[in-house]
Amino acid sequence: MKEFKPKAWMLPQPVLVIGTYNTDGTPNAMNAAWGGQWDEHEIMISMGAHATTANLDRCGEFTVAFATQETLVEADYVGLVSARNHPDKMERTGWKSTRAPHVNAPLFDCFPMTMECRIKEKLYPSETGYYIVAEILAIHCHEDFLAADGLPDVERMHLITYEPVHHGYLALGPRVGSAFSAGKALTAKQ
Numbered sequence: 078m079k080e081f082k083p084k085a086w087m088l089p090q091p092v093l094v095i096g097t098y099n100t101d102g103t104p105n106a107m108n109a110a111w112g113g114q115w116d117e118h119e120i121m122i123s124m125g126a127h128a129t130t131a132n133l134d135r136c137g138e139f140t141v142a143f144a145t146q147e148t149l150v151e152a153d154y155v156g157l158v159s160a161r162n163h164p165d166k167m168e169r170t171g172w173k174s175t176r177a178p179h180v181n182a183p184l185f186d187c188f189p190m191t192m193e194c195r196i197k198e199k200l201y202p203s204e205t206g207y208y209i210v211a212e213i214l215a216i217h218c219h220e221d222f223l224a225a226d227g228l229p230d231v232e233r234m235h236l237i238t239y240e241p242v243h244h245g246y247l248a249l250g251p252r253v254g255s256a257f258s259a260g261k262a263l264t265a266k267q
């Protein structure tokens with residue numbers, strides 16, 4: 078085993094696209110890898126000081142979409158440039174959006190799945206940002222990505238994950254087992 082110093086190497090990491098409205102009502106989006114979830118109702122995101130952060134300070138509501146192989150280039154682009162100095166940022170993505178039904182934030186139509194969220198708490202606020210704890214108000218899944226049982230068919234979404242060691246995006250692969258079940262093979266073992 079080789080030992081490394083502490084790094085942001087938790088694996089696997091999501092590729093979140095956070096949607097907010099700018100002061101003039103136009104949509105903005107940014108890429109975020111440092112987020113997660115620990116129960117059904119709340120998510121957490123580590124926010125730096127961005128145009129998105131200023132939007133969140135004003136409104137507190139946002140959408141979180143999950144990036145796909147099809148949206149990879151644009152999802153990376155919205156993580157590279159800021160709406161602060163690129164007024165045409167969203168035009169370049171070609172993404173279309175409508176206002177989300179439950180929050181004052183854009184719902185981009187190119188993603189299979191998107192959450193509507195409202196900030197509950199900002200932890201450790203400083204000049205460099207804060208950690209968001211946000212309530213999930215609703216989850217939208219595009220009809221094309223519903224399984225026969227009516228639930229989201231994640232396997233067909235072509236989701237990508239951020240690989241923080243060499244700064245890449247990896248494709249999420251096929252289902253390889255059943256959770257809360259595969260391990261039962263060992264409970265029966267003598």
Ligand SMILES: Cc1cc2nc3c(=O)[nH]c(=O)nc-3n(C[C@H](O)[C@H](O)[C@H](O)COP(=O)(O)O)c2cc1C
Pocket residue numbers: 105106107108109110111112123124125126127128129130153155156157158159160161206239
């Ligand atoms: C792969 C990737 C992951 C990122 N993860 C985060 C993150 O977790 N938190 C954060 O504050 N910024 C993150 N960023 C940086 C923002 O997306 C970036 O600063 C963006 O330009 C902000 O846009 P805005 O100023 O228009 O809001 C990430 C960028 C990339 C490319």
